Amino acid sequence: MPGRTRPIEKCRITCMTPADIAFAVSLTDREGWGFFGSDFETRLRLYPSGSFVARHGRESVGMISSVTYGTYAYLGNLIVREGHRGHGIGAELMLHAVNYLLGKGVTTIELDGVWGAVTMYRKLGFRDKHLSLRFSRPADKRAVEPMNSAIPATPIIALDRKLVGVARQRLLRAALTDRRNSLVVQGSPVSAYALIRERAGGFSMVAPIIAPSWRQVPPLVDSVIKHYGDRPLWVGVPEPNYRMSQFLLSCGFVSREPSLRMYYGTRLNYEKHVYGIFGPAIG
Structure with a gap:
């Protein structure tokens, strides 16, 4: 399993709950990704333990989601709020999600990496597959x-x-x-x-x-x-x-x-x- 990092900004990571949906949509809205609240409702209904939120004190500062298809899983929606980026929170969310999936017996994890995060993904053990056009x-x-x-x-x-x-x-x-x-x-x-x-x-x-x-x-x-x-x-x-x-x-x-x-x-x-x-x- 991937080792843990030491984020500069100490956070705790918990499972996403219905109370976090408004926060999740606010993050995807800023990225222009076109998510409805019902998208996250469906994720939580089908995969209730597969999405995570990073919290700094009482503030929610980042998230990641996963879906599991048997022994294959897919990660997405890794977003850290502006003002909290560059402190290792994204890597910590990734490690938490990857270790969760490996613990469920998943043997293949995929994602679509934006270019600004590709170096981090490679350091965490992800390999290049092909362009996603x-x-x-x-x-x-x-x-x-x-x-x-x-x-x-x-x-x-x-x-x-x-x-x-x-x-x-x-x-x-x-x-x-x-x-x-x-x-x-x-x-x-x-x-x-x-x-x-x-x-x-x-x-x-x-x-x-x-x-x-x-x-x-x-x-x-x-x-x-x-x-x-x-x-x-x-x-x-x-x-x-x-x-x-x-x-x-x-x-x-x-x-x-x-x-x-x-x-x-x-x-x-x-x-x-x-x-x-x-x-x-x-x-």
């Missing part, structure tokens, strides 16, 4: 065709497990049954899907995008734009799926600053059928 598309002023999708969650979850190989059914089911979100599929029975997830701040994430082969991806993305292009769209793409990056650029998306997908423990290579990630904080 970002693309956004402005809202299209032309009218879009409304779409009603009544696909049950069960076949989507089964397809995701088959193609990705990661047991993320609990969080995926929560996203599929959230009335703010929408679904675009290919095939009957369903053989590929894209989930459009409404985010705070007026944009939508097309996340995830899962397909067994590249030929199903362009019509899937075209359908997303046709039905949901009247809002700003965001897509995260694993670097190995370079054709997806080129296709998005041809569809009016623009490239944004990428992050770095990193891993701790056993490396898993599941990206072959992942043309859009679930999210920077959930894998």
Whole structure:
């Protein structure tokens, strides 16, 4: 297990509770990450001991979240409040979360590292995997065709497990049954899907995008734009799926600053059928 650091600013780290949700949303709002309070409510319901808050006296000063998919886990939302950065609090939160996950039998931990934190992650034992690319598309002023999708969650979850190989059914089911979100599929029975997830701040994430082969991806993305292009769209793409990056650029998306997908423990290579990630904080 990673060793402990000695933060200059002595903090105690506790599990996040519902009373911390407003604080968590305030941090993600400052970063422009588009979280709703219900996102954290879902995390606490599905993974009640997996998110943590750093406290300095009576003040909450930082947080980190995790989701667990069997022996694979994903870390996200590592944020320390301005004015408390540079004192080792972020590293202490990371160590606390990593040791918690290892104690649960997790063998692979991943994250999307922003460049300012990559050195810290490497010192903690994380290794570089590939770039996690970002693309956004402005809202299209032309009218879009409304779409009603009544696909049950069960076949989507089964397809995701088959193609990705990661047991993320609990969080995926929560996203599929959230009335703010929408679904675009290919095939009957369903053989590929894209989930459009409404985010705070007026944009939508097309996340995830899962397909067994590249030929199903362009019509899937075209359908997303046709039905949901009247809002700003965001897509995260694993670097190995370079054709997806080129296709998005041809569809009016623009490239944004990428992050770095990193891993701790056993490396898993599941990206072959992942043309859009679930999210920077959930894998």
